[in-house]
Amino acid sequence: MANPHDRGSERTNSARSTGERRREAPDPLRGRSMRLILAAGTTETALVDGISAAGATPELMAHTPPGDAELLVYGEPVRSPVTPISPTGCVTPAAVTRAVREVRAFPVTTIDAGLAAPTAAPTVTLDAKPGADIRDERAVPDADGLFERARSFGASLPDDAITIGETIPGGTTTALGVLTALGERVGVSSSLPANPMEQKRSVVRDGLEASGIEAGECESAPLAAIEAVGDPVQATVAGVAAGALEAGIDVTLAGGTQQLAIAAVLRHAGVTGPLTVATTSFVAADRGEDIERAADRFDCELTVTDPGFDERDHVTMNRYCAGEVKEGVAMGGALSLVPTDDLAAVRDRFAAICDRLGVDEFLDGAEPESAPDPSVSSEGR
Numbered sequence: 215m216a217n218p219h220d221r222g223s224e225r226t227n228s229a230r231s232t233g234e235r236r237r238e239a240p241d242p243l244r245g246r247s248m249r250l251i252l253a254a255g256t257t258e259t260a261l262v263d264g265i266s267a268a269g270a271t272p273e274l275m276a277h278t279p280p281g282d283a284e285l286l287v288y289g290e291p292v293r294s295p296v297t298p299i300s301p302t303g304c305v306t307p308a309a310v311t312r313a314v315r316e317v318r319a320f321p322v323t324t325i326d327a328g329l330a331a332p333t334a335a336p337t338v339t340l341d342a343k344p345g346a347d348i349r350d351e352r353a354v355p356d357a358d359g360l361f362e363r364a365r366s367f368g369a370s371l372p373d374d375a376i377t378i379g380e381t382i383p384g385g386t387t388t389a390l391g392v393l394t395a396l397g398e399r400v401g402v403s404s405s406l407p408a409n410p411m412e413q414k415r416s417v418v419r420d421g422l423e424a425s426g427i428e429a430g431e432c433e434s435a436p437l438a439a440i441e442a443v444g445d446p447v448q449a450t451v452a453g454v455a456a457g458a459l460e461a462g463i464d465v466t467l468a469g470g471t472q473q474l475a476i477a478a479v480l481r482h483a484g485v486t487g488p489l490t491v492a493t494t495s496f497v498a499a500d501r502g503e504d505i506e507r508a509a510d511r512f513d514c515e516l517t518v519t520d521p522g523f524d525e526r527d528h529v530t531m532n533r534y535c536a537g538e539v540k541e542g543v544a545m546g547g548a549l550s551l552v553p554t555d556d557l558a559a560v561r562d563r564f565a566a567i568c569d570r571l572g573v574d575e576f577l578d579g580a581e582p583e584s585a586p587d588p589s590v591s592s593e594g595r
Contacts, residue, residue, distance in 0.1 A: 241553060242375075242550070242551050243318060243320065243551060246374035246375060247372070247373045247374045247375070248320055248373060248374065248375045248376070248377065248551070249320065249321050249322070249323055249371065249373045249375075249376050249377070250311075250315075250320055250321070250322045250323070250376075250377045250378075250379065250468075250544055250547070250548065251322075251323050251324075251325060251376055251377070251378045251379070251454060252282070252283060252286060252322065252323070252324045252325065252378075252379050252380070252381060252543065252544060253325045253327040253378065253379070253380045253381075253382075253447045253450045253451050253454070254279035254280065254282065254283050254324055254325065254326065254327055254329055254333070254337075254380075254381045254382070254447070255279060255326070255327035255328030255329060255342060255344065255345065255380075255381075255382050255445065255446045255447040255450070256275075256276055256279060256328055256329060256330040256331075256344045256345065256382060256383065256445075257328075257344065257345035257346070257347070257348070257353065257382060257383070257384045257385070257388055257445040257446070257447075258344070258345065258346055258347040258350075259345070259347050259348050259349075259353070259384040259387050259388055259417065259445070260275050260382075260383035260384030260387075261275070261347070261384075262347070262384070262387070262413075262417055274296055275383040275384075276330040276331040277294050277295060277296050277298070277331050278296075278298040278306070278381065278383050279329055279331075279333070279381040279382060279383075280293065280294045280329060280331050280332060280333030280334075280335070281294035281296055281297060281298040281306070281308075281333075282298055282306055282308040282381040282542075282543045283308075283324045283333045283335035283337070283381070284333055284334050284335050285297070285298070285306065285308040285309060285312055286308050286311055286312050286315065286322055286324070286335070286543060287322055287324065287335040287336070288334070288335070289312055289316075289567065289570075290570065290571065292334035292335075293332060293333060293334035294331070294333065294334070297571050297572075297573060299573060300538060300539060302533070302538065303573065304530060304533040304534070304538040304539050305530055305539075305568055305571065305573040306539070306542070306543060307539055307540075307541060307542040307543045307545035308381070308542075308543040309564060309567045309568060309571070309573075310521065310543075310545045310548070310549070310560075310564055311379070311543050311544050311545050311548040312563075312567060313560050313561075313563035313564035313566075313567055314548040314549060314551065314552055314560055314563075315548065316563045317552065317556055317559045317560050317563055318548075318551055318552060318556075320551070323338060324336065324337045324338070325337060325338045325340060325364075325367075325450055325454070326338065326339050326340065326342060327340070327342045327360075327380075327382075327446050327447045327449075327450035327451075328342040328343055328344045328345055328382075328445070328446035328447065328450075329344070330344040338367060340360060340363045340364055340367065340450060341356075341359075341360075341363065342356075342360050342446045342449075342450060343355075343356065343446065344446065345382075345388070345444070345445040345446045345447075347421075348387070348388060348391050348417065348418070348420075348421035348424075348442075348443040348444070348445075349417065349420045349421050349424050350421075350424060351424050351425055351426075352425065352441055352442065353388070353391075353421070353425075353440075353441065353442060353443055353444055353445065354440050354441050354444055354445060354446050354448075354449055355441065357437045357438075357440040357441040357444065357446075357449045358437050358441070360446060360449040360450060360453065361437055361440075361449045361450075361452060361453040361456075362453065363453065364449065364450045364451075364452070364453025364454045364457065365453040365454070365456050365457035365460075366457060367453070367454060367457060368453060368454035368455060368456065368457025368458040368459075368460075368461070368463075369457035369458065369460050369461045370457070370461075371457075371458055371461065371463060373463060374463065374464065375463060375464035375465075375466070376454075376458055376463055376464070376465055376466070377466040377468045377492070377544060377547040377548070377550075377551070378451050378454055378455060378465065378466070378467055378468060378473075378544070378547075379468040379469060379542075379543055379544020379545075379547055379548075380447045380451055380469060380472060380473070380542070380543075380544075381447075381542060381543045382445055382447045384445070385445060385447065385472045386402040386414070386471060386472055387402075387414045387417055387418070388443065388444050388445040388448065389402050389448075389471055389472045389474075389475035390402045390414050390415070390418050390475075391417075391418045391421050391422075391439075391442075391443030391444060392436075392439045392440055392443060392444045392448060392475050392478070392479065393475050393478060394418050394422065394429050394430075394443070395422065395427060395429065395430070395431065395432040395438075395439035395442060395443055396430070396432055396433055396436060396439050396478055396479070396482055397429060397430025397431075397432075397433045398478050398508075398511075400471070400474060400475075400478070400504060400507075400508045400511075401471070401501055401504050402414070402471040402472070402475075402501075418443060421442065421443040422442070422443060425442035425443060427442055432482075433482065434482065436452075436478070436479040436480075436482040436483050437449065437479075437483070439479070440452075440479065448472075448475065448476060448479065451467070451473075451476050452476050452479045452480055452483070455467065455476065455480060455485075455489070456480060456483070456485050459485060459487030459488075459489075460487075464488070464490075465487070465488075465489055465490070466489075466490040466491070466492050466517075466547050466550070467489060467490065467491045467492070467514075467547070468492050468493075468544035468545070468546055468547020468548065468550075469491075469492075469493060469541055469542065469544065469545075469546060469547070470493040470494070470497035470501070470505065470540065470541040470546065471497070471501060471504075471505065471508075473491050473493070474491060474505060474508045474509065474512065474514075477489055477491060477508075477509075477512040477514050478508075478512055480512075481512045481513065488515070489512070489513070489514045489515070490514060490515040490516075490517060491505075491509055491514045491515070491516050491517070492516075492517040492518075492519070492546045492547040492549075492550040493505065493516075493517070493518055493519075493541055493546035494518070494519060494520070494521070494540060494541050494545055494546040494549065495518055495519065495520035495521075496534060496535075496537065496539075496540040496541060497518075497540050497541045497546070498518045499537075500537065500540060517546070517550045518546070519546055519549040519550050519552075521534075521549055521557060521560060521561065521564075522557050522558070522561060523535050523561065525558075525561070526561055526565070528561075528565055528568075528574075529574050530564075530568050530573065530574055531561070531564070531565075
């Protein structure tokens with residue numbers, strides 16, 4: 215894979231690097247209908263101390279997915295009491311995806327994939343429940359049923375192409391759980407600058423023990439892996455993708471290592487249609503060789519996009535460049551829809567959104583390890 219910090223997007227596939235720059239390719243939105251689908255849900259695994267940065271405090275994490283959905287749909291929180299930020303004050307990647315949407319104008323559909331708090335964003339309901347802690351006996355008791363309901367929804371879509379993203383605090387830990395249960399030796403990224411991998415592995419070991427399964431035991435039963443140590447967003451995204459592929463719709467899984475876990479579930483389930491995984495240069499810088507090997511193993515085309523945040527002296531963009539947040543809420547997939555020459559417009563819109571939300575004030579002059587005062591969380595995540 216090419217240097218992930220090269221401008222624009224680089225696409226690779228399981229056979230070779232194409233070396234194709236998107237600036238030389240046709241506009242991905244021209245001449246066909248494309249919909250961005252956001253699966254929003256929760257897992258109690260996110261409440262394990264130190265696992266996730268998807269919320270200023272553990273108490274506010276339940277509001278992260280509803281807030282992400284509202285920000286993507288409306289440009290700001292509406293019903294959610296918070297704008298989603300990390301414990302250090304770095305704004306959610308939903309703000310980046312929203313900036314892309316303001317530049318490229320594509321439709322969005324939000325799926326309630328197990329929300330624990332309400333959202334004002336319109337949602338498709340698949341009767342999903344919030345996920346339990348993977349250290350419980352069953353994390354997603356209705357994984358099979360949820361997958362099938364999502365599959366029917368995906369097969370009914372009228373679009374030529376869909377880009378599927380997710381928002382779920384704790385999702386990289388549940389991704390590691392599913393990959394381990396499938397017997398896949400693939401690492402995961404983190405929304406934190408320092409990835410707490412050993413802690414995640416410990417939580418996954420406890421989860422497998424609680425479920426009475428061994429690593430690799432679910433190789434031929436991927437939905438059992440989600441039931442044991444996964445989350446409801448995984449069952450939802452996998453189902454939508456499977457149904458859409460059956461209907462002949464082009465599918466892009468928008469995200470990093472969490473979406474590679476979805477790709478693993480689909481391949482272990484015998485789904486053979488073409489898949490693209492679209493992520494950011496921040497994930498590639500963190501786990502580049504790992505995600506390239508995984509994309510090759512799961513027969514996925516891999517697209518990596520650099521938004522060029524290092525070209526701006528902007529406090530939040532600087533935090534992304536320093537390794538905070540990295541990906542989520544379909545950020546990488548949305549960026550892959552932007553012609554390279556339009557990325558500057560996305561940066562401008564992102565800066566304007568941060569200003570409108572008032573999030574940069576938390577970061578100005580703050581060290582990376584400091585956190586915003588939770589008392590101001592009504593105006594920041």
